[in-house]
Amino acid sequence: MQRYGYPRPARQRGQAIVEALLMLPLMAALVWAVSWVGGLQFSAQQLLQASRKTVMSGAMGQAVEPPHSMAAVGLRQRVLELPGIAPPNLFVLQREWFGAGLSLLSVYVRSWPLKEGRTPFIARHAHVAIGAGHAHGDVDTHRRIGNAPTAWRQVERASLAQARRVGAATRRMESPWGRAALQTDWLSAWADVVPPDRLGTRKGRKP
Structure with missing residues (x-):
């Protein structure tokens, strides 16, 4: 029966509740995914700063260790000689002035997963040439x-x-x-x- 020319609204009969029950877990999963990805990005930024600070500290002759703010961090360093960086006619001058050839300090920093095999980890590599021979005064x-x-x-x-x-x-x-x-x-x-x-x-x- 129509009144004033408008159709009578149909009854939902609980359909909205069913749709809400289906959408609420999806919305909760989206919120969790956004926060999880944001946490990974923040950890990546932390590791980036930690790797840069660590490799520059090593280049300055200081101890190569992770910053205090990055407790759950794995750290590995490696120093490689770089022969052939200076041309043959300048290699003698390089050794006389700098005392040794150039070396490449590589620092590998990774985050430790909270649960083995279930949580992804983030790794950062940083490289800097050391032994550049800058005079100190x-x-x-x-x-x-x-x-x-x-x-x-x-x-x-x-x-x-x-x-x-x-x-x-x-x-x-x-x-x-x-x-x-x-x-x-x-x-x-x-x-x-x-x-x-x-x-x-x-x-x-x-x-």
Whole structure:
């Protein structure tokens, strides 16, 4: 029977309850999946930061260990020599200045699963070249350059001979004006070129 031209609404007879019972588990599963994937992404970001911090600490000569905030972390490191990085004509200079060839420090970080075989784990790899030979201050720079036979001593020996010969002649010419003699200490003169606040630190100390 119709009233005012509108059809009478049909009865649901419990159909909405059945649909709700079917959809509620699905909605709950979607909420759980979103939170689970979000947790994995957060763990991946944590491992990324942990691997970078660990590999950079190892490159600076510090202990390679996971940060305190990442307790459930597995850590493995490996150092590989990198022969052939420097061309043959520069390999001698590399060893004289840096003391050793370049090496590759690899850090492998993974999260431990909460339940063996059931929870996926996340792994991160980080690599950095170590042994790049960065000098730690003016004294270290002076020592490395001065002790390098090929890059400094051989050239210095020839230059000193010329400087002494020219210095004797210029001393007679410049003495009436009271000018200083020719300076042959070519390394110490650069000691104060870099401002102290621009020098890096090593193990928390100023070089």
